[in-house]
Amino acid sequence: MKGRPTGEGILPPGASCLYPELVVREALDRMADALTTEFAGSRPLVLIVLAGGLYVGAALTQRLPFAIDVDFVRVSRYGAGMEPGKLVWQLMPRLSLAGRSVLFLDDVWDEGVTLRGLCEWAAGQGAVRVRSAVLVYKEPPDRPEAGRSTAGPDHFGLRAGRAWIVGWGMDQAGLGRNLPAIYVLPGEEEPDPGVTTGP
Numbered sequence: 001m002k003g004r005p006t007g008e009g010i011l012p013p014g015a016s017c018l019y020p021e022l023v024v025r026e027a028l029d030r031m032a033d034a035l036t037t038e039f040a041g042s043r044p045l046v047l048i049v050l051a052g053g054l055y056v057g058a059a060l061t062q063r064l065p066f067a068i069d070v071d072f073v074r075v076s077r078y079g080a081g082m083e084p085g086k087l088v089w090q091l092m093p094r095l096s097l098a099g100r101s102v103l104f105l106d107d108v109w110d111e112g113v114t115l116r117g118l119c120e121w122a123a124g125q126g127a128v129r130v131r132s133a134v135l136v137y138k139e140p141p142d143r144p145e146a147g148r149s150t151a152g153p154d155h156f157g158l159r160a161g162r163a164w165i166v167g168w169g170m171d172q173a174g175l176g177r178n179l180p181a182i183y184v185l186p187g188e189e190e191p192d193p194g195v196t197t198g199p
Contacts, residue, residue: 010176011166014186018165019158021180024135027157028056031133032063034155035103038131040066044101045127047093049118050074052107052169055177056135060105071095073104075114087117098126107169108136108160109153135168136160136182158182 019027046068048057061070074091102122106115115132122130133155139162164185166176172185 010179011172011183012186015166015183016186017181018160018163018184019182024158024168024180024182025059027135028059028063031135031155031157032060035060035133036064036066039064039068039101039103042101043067043069044103045069045071045093045095045097046103046105047118047122048072049104049106049115050091052171052177053105055169056107057105060133069095073118075118087114087121096125097122100127101129102127102131104130104132106132106134108138108165109134109156110138112152115153131155136165136170138162 043066046057046061048054048061048070050072051074057070061068071093072091073089073093075087075089104115104118104122109115109132115134119130119132131154134153135157137153137156137158138160160182164172165182166172166185167179167182169177170182171177176183
Protein backbone atom coordinates (compact mmCIF):
# COMPACT_ATOMS: atom_id res chain seq x y z
CA MET A 1 0.00 0.00 0.00
CA LYS A 2 1.48 3.33 -1.07
CA GLY A 3 2.53 5.51 1.83
CA ARG A 4 2.30 2.73 4.42
CA PRO A 5 4.82 3.25 7.24
CA THR A 6 7.92 1.07 7.36
CA GLY A 7 10.82 0.96 9.77
CA GLU A 8 12.95 3.07 7.42
CA GLY A 9 13.33 6.57 8.77
CA ILE A 10 11.60 5.65 12.03
CA LEU A 11 13.88 3.01 13.53
CA PRO A 12 17.66 3.08 13.87
CA PRO A 13 19.64 1.13 11.23
CA GLY A 14 19.93 -2.54 12.03
CA ALA A 15 16.46 -3.03 13.50
CA SER A 16 15.07 -6.44 12.58
CA CYS A 17 11.50 -7.57 12.00
CA LEU A 18 10.26 -9.97 14.66
CA TYR A 19 6.68 -10.29 13.42
CA PRO A 20 5.62 -9.10 9.95
CA GLU A 21 2.29 -7.38 9.48
CA LEU A 22 0.49 -10.49 8.23
CA VAL A 23 1.46 -12.48 11.33
CA VAL A 24 0.31 -9.65 13.60
CA ARG A 25 -3.06 -9.45 11.86
CA GLU A 26 -3.52 -13.22 12.05
CA ALA A 27 -2.82 -13.03 15.79
CA LEU A 28 -5.43 -10.28 16.15
CA ASP A 29 -7.95 -12.48 14.32
CA ARG A 30 -7.30 -15.33 16.77
CA MET A 31 -7.64 -12.98 19.72
CA ALA A 32 -10.94 -11.66 18.38
CA ASP A 33 -12.24 -15.22 18.03
CA ALA A 34 -11.33 -15.98 21.65
CA LEU A 35 -12.86 -12.74 22.92
CA THR A 36 -16.03 -13.40 20.93
CA THR A 37 -16.35 -16.81 22.55
CA GLU A 38 -15.95 -15.27 25.99
CA PHE A 39 -17.93 -12.05 25.70
CA ALA A 40 -20.55 -12.37 22.93
CA GLY A 41 -23.96 -11.39 24.24
CA SER A 42 -22.66 -9.67 27.37
CA ARG A 43 -22.01 -6.15 25.97
CA PRO A 44 -18.72 -5.63 27.83
CA LEU A 45 -17.12 -2.29 28.57
CA VAL A 46 -13.83 -2.26 26.63
CA LEU A 47 -11.22 0.03 28.17
CA ILE A 48 -8.34 0.84 25.83
CA VAL A 49 -5.14 1.69 27.69
CA LEU A 50 -3.51 4.75 26.13
CA ALA A 51 -1.22 5.48 24.49
CA GLY A 52 0.21 2.09 23.57
CA GLY A 53 -3.12 0.29 23.42
CA LEU A 54 -4.60 2.66 20.83
CA TYR A 55 -3.61 0.61 17.77
CA VAL A 56 -4.38 -2.80 19.26
CA GLY A 57 -7.64 -1.52 20.72
CA ALA A 58 -8.85 -0.12 17.40
CA ALA A 59 -7.87 -3.25 15.47
CA LEU A 60 -9.42 -5.68 17.95
CA THR A 61 -12.68 -3.85 18.55
CA GLN A 62 -13.28 -3.70 14.79
CA ARG A 63 -13.03 -7.49 14.75
CA LEU A 64 -15.64 -8.08 17.48
CA PRO A 65 -19.03 -8.96 15.95
CA PHE A 66 -21.13 -8.09 19.00
CA ALA A 67 -22.22 -5.04 21.00
CA ILE A 68 -19.56 -3.33 23.13
CA ASP A 69 -19.06 -0.01 24.88
CA VAL A 70 -15.64 1.60 24.44
CA ASP A 71 -13.84 4.00 26.73
CA PHE A 72 -10.25 4.93 27.49
CA VAL A 73 -7.84 5.07 30.41
CA ARG A 74 -4.37 6.53 30.71
CA VAL A 75 -2.12 6.08 33.71
CA SER A 76 1.52 6.16 34.64
CA ARG A 77 3.22 4.30 37.45
CA TYR A 78 5.32 7.14 38.80
CA GLY A 79 4.73 10.54 40.34
CA ALA A 80 6.68 13.02 42.41
CA GLY A 81 7.79 11.18 45.53
CA MET A 82 5.78 8.09 44.66
CA GLU A 83 6.97 4.52 44.59
CA PRO A 84 6.82 2.56 41.31
CA GLY A 85 3.54 0.69 41.01
CA LYS A 86 1.35 3.55 42.23
CA LEU A 87 -1.16 4.44 39.50
CA VAL A 88 -1.11 8.11 38.58
CA TRP A 89 -4.26 8.90 36.61
CA GLN A 90 -4.05 11.01 33.46
CA LEU A 91 -7.41 9.99 31.95
CA MET A 92 -10.24 8.14 33.67
CA PRO A 93 -13.15 6.48 31.85
CA ARG A 94 -16.36 8.48 31.65
CA LEU A 95 -18.54 5.35 31.80
CA SER A 96 -19.37 3.59 35.05
CA LEU A 97 -17.81 0.17 35.66
CA ALA A 98 -20.36 -0.88 38.28
CA GLY A 99 -22.07 -4.15 37.38
CA ARG A 100 -20.19 -4.43 34.08
CA SER A 101 -17.95 -6.99 32.43
CA VAL A 102 -14.76 -5.03 31.76
CA LEU A 103 -12.04 -5.85 29.24
CA PHE A 104 -8.75 -3.93 29.22
CA LEU A 105 -6.89 -3.84 25.88
CA ASP A 106 -3.20 -2.91 25.72
CA ASP A 107 -0.19 -3.38 23.46
CA VAL A 108 2.20 -5.37 25.64
CA TRP A 109 2.39 -7.22 28.96
CA ASP A 110 5.90 -6.52 30.17
CA GLU A 111 6.09 -6.89 33.92
CA GLY A 112 2.33 -6.54 34.25
CA VAL A 113 2.37 -3.95 37.03
CA THR A 114 0.24 -1.28 35.34
CA LEU A 115 -2.35 -3.65 33.89
CA ARG A 116 -2.60 -5.57 37.14
CA GLY A 117 -3.20 -2.30 38.98
CA LEU A 118 -5.90 -1.32 36.51
CA CYS A 119 -7.67 -4.66 36.90
CA GLU A 120 -7.63 -4.32 40.68
CA TRP A 121 -8.96 -0.77 40.39
CA ALA A 122 -11.78 -1.92 38.09
CA ALA A 123 -12.83 -4.59 40.56
CA GLY A 124 -12.91 -1.93 43.25
CA GLN A 125 -15.21 0.15 41.04
CA GLY A 126 -17.80 -2.62 41.08
CA ALA A 127 -17.02 -4.46 37.84
CA VAL A 128 -18.44 -7.99 38.06
CA ARG A 129 -15.82 -9.46 35.71
CA VAL A 130 -12.44 -8.00 34.74
CA ARG A 131 -10.28 -9.43 31.96
CA SER A 132 -7.20 -8.28 30.08
CA ALA A 133 -5.90 -8.79 26.55
CA VAL A 134 -2.61 -7.67 25.03
CA LEU A 135 -1.05 -8.17 21.64
CA VAL A 136 2.39 -9.18 22.94
CA TYR A 137 3.20 -11.16 26.07
CA LYS A 138 6.85 -10.68 27.06
CA GLU A 139 8.56 -13.51 28.87
CA PRO A 140 9.17 -12.99 32.60
CA PRO A 141 12.36 -11.18 33.58
CA ASP A 142 15.02 -13.17 35.38
CA ARG A 143 15.26 -10.83 38.35
CA PRO A 144 12.97 -11.93 41.20
CA GLU A 145 12.34 -8.37 42.37
CA ALA A 146 10.64 -7.38 39.13
CA GLY A 147 7.20 -7.46 40.74
CA ARG A 148 5.66 -9.21 37.78
CA SER A 149 2.21 -10.73 38.07
CA THR A 150 2.63 -14.47 37.68
CA ALA A 151 -0.88 -14.79 36.27
CA GLY A 152 -0.15 -12.89 33.06
CA PRO A 153 -2.85 -11.50 30.77
CA ASP A 154 -6.05 -13.41 30.16
CA HIS A 155 -5.57 -13.23 26.38
CA PHE A 156 -2.56 -12.49 24.21
CA GLY A 157 -1.65 -12.88 20.57
CA LEU A 158 2.13 -13.12 20.30
CA ARG A 159 5.11 -13.97 22.49
CA ALA A 160 8.39 -12.10 22.82
CA GLY A 161 11.50 -12.31 24.97
CA ARG A 162 13.00 -9.44 26.90
CA ALA A 163 14.34 -7.49 23.89
CA TRP A 164 13.07 -3.96 23.30
CA ILE A 165 10.41 -4.14 20.60
CA VAL A 166 8.49 -1.44 18.75
CA GLY A 167 5.44 -1.25 16.52
CA TRP A 168 1.70 -1.64 17.13
CA GLY A 169 1.73 0.87 19.97
CA MET A 170 5.12 -0.03 21.40
CA ASP A 171 7.75 2.67 21.05
CA GLN A 172 11.25 3.88 21.66
CA ALA A 173 11.27 7.49 22.90
CA GLY A 174 7.87 7.98 21.31
CA LEU A 175 8.83 6.62 17.89
CA GLY A 176 7.62 3.48 16.15
CA ARG A 177 4.12 3.16 17.63
CA ASN A 178 2.52 3.45 14.18
CA LEU A 179 4.50 0.67 12.52
CA PRO A 180 2.27 -2.17 11.21
CA ALA A 181 4.89 -4.84 12.00
CA ILE A 182 6.86 -5.52 15.19
CA TYR A 183 10.59 -4.84 15.21
CA VAL A 184 13.52 -5.59 17.52
CA LEU A 185 15.93 -2.72 18.05
CA PRO A 186 19.57 -3.19 17.02
CA GLY A 187 21.80 -4.57 19.73
CA GLU A 188 18.92 -6.46 21.32
CA GLU A 189 18.85 -10.23 21.10
CA GLU A 190 15.52 -11.93 20.51
CA PRO A 191 15.26 -15.70 20.06
CA ASP A 192 13.14 -17.27 17.37
CA PRO A 193 9.58 -16.65 18.62
CA GLY A 194 8.54 -20.22 17.85
CA VAL A 195 4.93 -20.62 18.98
CA THR A 196 3.32 -17.27 18.30
CA THR A 197 -0.21 -17.79 19.55
CA GLY A 198 -1.66 -16.87 22.89
CA PRO A 199 -3.70 -19.06 25.19
